[in-house]
Amino acid sequence: MGGEPRRPLVAFEAEDLGYDNQVVLSRLALALYPGERVALLGPSGAGKSTLLEALRRRLGDSAAWCPQQHGLVPQLAVYHNIYMGRLAEHSALANLWNLVRPLAGPWRQVAELCDALGLAGLMRRPVGQLSGGQRQRVAIARALYQQQELFLGDEPVASIDPHQALRLLALIEARHATAVIALHYRELALSHFDRVWGLRDGQLVIDAPARDLTLADLDGLYPDADSSADEAIDRGQP
Numbered sequence: 001m002g003g004e005p006r007r008p009l010v011a012f013e014a015e016d017l018g019y020d021n022q023v024v025l026s027r028l029a030l031a032l033y034p035g036e037r038v039a040l041l042g043p044s045g046a047g048k049s050t051l052l053e054a055l056r057r058r059l060g061d062s063a064a065w066c067p068q069q070h071g072l073v074p075q076l077a078v079y080h081n082i083y084m085g086r087l088a089e090h091s092a093l094a095n096l097w098n099l100v101r102p103l104a105g106p107w108r109q110v111a112e113l114c115d116a117l118g119l120a121g122l123m124r125r126p127v128g129q130l131s132g133g134q135r136q137r138v139a140i141a142r143a144l145y146q147q148q149e150l151f152l153g154d155e156p157v158a159s160i161d162p163h164q165a166l167r168l169l170a171l172i173e174a175r176h177a178t179a180v181i182a183l184h185y186r187e188l189a190l191s192h193f194d195r196v197w198g199l200r201d202g203q204l205v206i207d208a209p210a211r212d213l214t215l216a217d218l219d220g221l222y223p224d225a226d227s228s229a230d231e232a233i234d235r236g237q238p
């Protein structure tokens, strides 16, 4: 009976998050527990990136990070962009050498990720020559390559079609015990996550287990809700 109370990995207790002259999320109170998969929803400008950045600052290097702007170097090959996920683990000399002649171990690991992400055959291609969806998958691969327990993703499947988005989310889930992922597919939020955080008008208005929520609850986050994208996913599923 009883046992140790669960300890959150990170918690905010009535904190204001924002920028110099603007509070974006006021009196934010939430906690992230080990093993939770959280979908972060809300209309554009609601503060999803602001919250993810704050989580990232708190969690530091223990979180794999897939940012919205990707932060890829267009002149460098896919392999090198993914390798950068763990740049800090190697000596400066090893990193320099790797630029000229890829190290065998990292090359194998990156190749395995590229296979899983549908990027096989593109490892030597400069990222600047890839499509938007391919770049997004390189950004996901770089975050997966960090091999952390926890994944923070700022719309990592935004420019990817819903069916592939499902596959990529499954890949992320399989490799991370805990995740917070901003996304726009409401149906996916309910079917593939444990918990939903919903932001609207500067507040966390939903913080609930996904099983307790309906699509209509999530529609309420969006001023001009349209579930057609989600319905498209429904129709496409076997």
Ligand SMILES: Nc1ncnc2c1ncn2[C@@H]1O[C@H](COP(=O)(O)OP(=O)(O)OP(=O)(O)O)[C@@H](O)[C@H]1O
Binding pocket: 019, 020, 022, 024, 042, 043, 044, 045, 046, 047, 048, 049, 050, 051, 068
């Ligand atoms: N670096 C910044 N400096 C000042 N204000 C910012 C900065 N980044 C974002 N904001 C503002 O903070 C608010 C929330 O932005 P944020 O990027 O967190 O929203 P979001 O929910 O991630 O939006 P989107 O879905 O469009 O990516 C917006 O009003 C935005 O203009």
